[in-house]
Amino acid sequence: MTDYILIQALNGLVIGIIYAVIAAGLTVIFSILRIVNFAHGEVYMMGGYFAYFAISLLGIPPMAGVVFAMAASFALSVLIERTLLTPLYSPTTERKGDYGILVTFGISIFLRNIALIVFGPYPLRPPSFLTGALILGPLIMTWDRVFDAGAAIAMLVFLLWFMHRTAWGEALNAVSQSRESAAIVGINDQLFYMLAFGLGGALAGGAGALVGPIYSLSPSMGLIPDTQAFAIVILGGMGSVMGSILAGLMIGVSESMFVALFPDPSRSLTYAQAFSLLVLMVVLLVRPTGFFGRIHTALD
Amino acid sequence: MSALLIETHALSMRFGGILAVSELDFAVHAGELVGLIGPNGSGKTTTINMLTGHLVPVQGEIMVRGVRAHGQAASAYATMGVGRTFQITQLFGRMTVLENMLVPGLARPGSKKAGATRAARRHLEFLGLAALENLPAKNLSGGQQKLLELGRALMLEPAILFLDEPFAGVNPFLRDEIIVLVQKLHAEGRTFVIVDHDIEALQRLVHRMVVMARGRKIADGTVEDVRHDQEVLRAYAGF
Numbered sequence: 001m002t003d004y005i006l007i008q009a010l011n012g013l014v015i016g017i018i019y020a021v022i023a024a025g026l027t028v029i030f031s032i033l034r035i036v037n038f039a040h041g042e043v044y045m046m047g048g049y050f051a052y053f054a055i056s057l058l059g060i061p062p063m064a065g066v067v068f069a070m071a072a073s074f075a076l077s078v079l080i081e082r083t084l085l086t087p088l089y090s091p092t093t094e095r096k097g098d099y100g101i102l103v104t105f106g107i108s109i110f111l112r113n114i115a116l117i118v119f120g121p122y123p124l125r126p127p128s129f130l131t132g133a134l135i136l137g138p139l140i141m142t143w144d145r146v147f148d149a150g151a152a153i154a155m156l157v158f159l160l161w162f163m164h165r166t167a168w169g170e171a172l173n174a175v176s177q178s179r180e181s182a183a184i185v186g187i188n189d190q191l192f193y194m195l196a197f198g199l200g201g202a203l204a205g206g207a208g209a210l211v212g213p214i215y216s217l218s219p220s221m222g223l224i225p226d227t228q229a230f231a232i233v234i235l236g237g238m239g240s241v242m243g244s245i246l247a248g249l250m251i252g253v254s255e256s257m258f259v260a261l262f263p264d265p266s267r268s269l270t271y272a273q274a275f276s277l278l279v280l281m282v283v284l285l286v287r288p289t290g291f292f293g294r295i296h297t298a299l300d
Numbered sequence: 301m302s303a304l305l306i307e308t309h310a311l312s313m314r315f316g317g318i319l320a321v322s323e324l325d326f327a328v329h330a331g332e333l334v335g336l337i338g339p340n341g342s343g344k345t346t347t348i349n350m351l352t353g354h355l356v357p358v359q360g361e362i363m364v365r366g367v368r369a370h371g372q373a374a375s376a377y378a379t380m381g382v383g384r385t386f387q388i389t390q391l392f393g394r395m396t397v398l399e400n401m402l403v404p405g406l407a408r409p410g411s412k413k414a415g416a417t418r419a420a421r422r423h424l425e426f427l428g429l430a431a432l433e434n435l436p437a438k439n440l441s442g443g444q445q446k447l448l449e450l451g452r453a454l455m456l457e458p459a460i461l462f463l464d465e466p467f468a469g470v471n472p473f474l475r476d477e478i479i480v481l482v483q484k485l486h487a488e489g490r491t492f493v494i495v496d497h498d499i500e501a502l503q504r505l506v507h508r509m510v511v512m513a514r515g516r517k518i519a520d521g522t523v524e525d526v527r528h529d530q531e532v533l534r535a536y537a538g539f
Binding site for chain 2: 091167170171174181182183184187188
């Protein structure tokens with residue numbers, strides 16, 4: 001039993017790190033553009049397909065497929081931002097939050113249905129990054145999961161480095177704190193809205209590419225991670241990337257532990273997502289702003 | 301005559317059915333210290349917003365140092381040498397005072413952090429904020445925030461600096477301090493346009509005054525000329 005719980009905890013940790021990547025992307029977008037991106041899960045899904053087709057059609061190695069998926073998701077996100085979200089920056093647009101929700105919700109439906117038409121309803125499975133399994137005594141974990149965890153950690157480390165150690169990251173931080181101030185000191189805010197939406201999309205697409213070999217790809221694969229990502233962003237404290245990372249890990253592990261310990265194994269998987277929302281509700285009762293929440297929502 | 305820094309021709313701005321600024325002709329030369337006054341709703345802040353790229357005029361031309369700037373973003377105006385402060389201070393609240401001063405360097409290609417830090421400390425010393433450089437900007441008093449906003453604008457080395465109501469909500473001591481600081485900066489050759497309701501402070505400070513009422517420029521001249529202008533008296537006192 002102890003071995004089973006340990007394995008479940010490890011699996012939860014891996015999925016938690018991937019959740020953290022998705023949620024961190026959502027946080028970057030929310031902090032800079034001040035919109036809740038309902039299409040984030042679909043960009044995650046598209047990332048999976050981008051990797052799949054890059055591997056199967058272009059013949060690139062699976063690991064390079066993740067990089068390709070991130071680049072393609074970045075480009076897709078920039079295209080969405082440039083064509084549909086620029087009214088958010090106009091002083092004449094009223095109820096910008098509502099506009100953002102409606103447009104991204106529409107994009108999510110559009111992308112999901114386009115994927116259904118183009119890729120078909122049947123699950124596709126990209127090849128493994130690494131075959132076999134890591135065996136450490138009683139602990140067994142496929143190399144795919146180990147690679148996923150390592151790649152997701154690398155993405156998060158890159159994000160934190162980019163935000164805190166580069167001039168572009170500092171400029172993003174400035175835009176998130178005050179658009180007006182950033183503009184009057186010469187920071188092209190529109191460029192950084194584009195960058196933030198692209199960066200968030202690249203993280204989602206990268207996560208989608210990572211989970212492909214584990215869970216398979218389908219047009220609706222983004223629905224649950226998207227919901228989880230919203231819960232994680234709120235749990236971590238809106239606007240906090242570090243909060244999203246910690247909350248992602250917490251949700252991933254607690255979900256897995258719930259599945260392992262729930263008395264009725266036939267229903268435990270079905271209830272897993274509900275359990276993570278229960279965790280969210282309990283935390284919000286104690287700490288309404290989440291782990292790292294503030295009354296404002298700038299990037300941190 | 302010194303170089304023309306900013307110039308407008310027939311500048312107009314409309315919000316729905318309201319004409320906020322109507323056919324404004326306005327010019328500022330290098331080294332000038334201009335006051336822009338007018339009753340509430342006269343179009344002063346709308347004018348500043350147009351001249352710094354925060355609003356795109358519905359009609360007219362804006363030239364910055366001889367270059368057509370109409371329709372450019374606020375960040376482009378900043379890179380062309382147009383700095384500004386806001387009526388309600390806009391800082392990067394969670395950054396420290398020094399970090400706020402360093403943000404303008406992020407947008408300048410080739411800006412080196414060491415050089416920018418030296419310049420920032422020099423400005424902070426000048427503004428009397430040196431001891432506060434490690435405090436989060438949000439923890440400063442209202443007056444200190446106004447000074448920091450001025451310092452951050454100076455980091456751009458602007459050719460022209462618009463100050464939007466710098467004396468609003470500050471105590472008389474700080475008001476006098478701001479006047480002295482602006483006088484010193486002007487003596488160094490900087491160009492200012494100051495919008496404020498504090499006519500007494502502006503009379504001490506500026507050499508030229510532009511008066512707006514109901515979106516139109518109704519007077520433009522020396523402080524003495526404007527004080528005796530009948531249209532200005534009518535706009536302010538109704539006689």
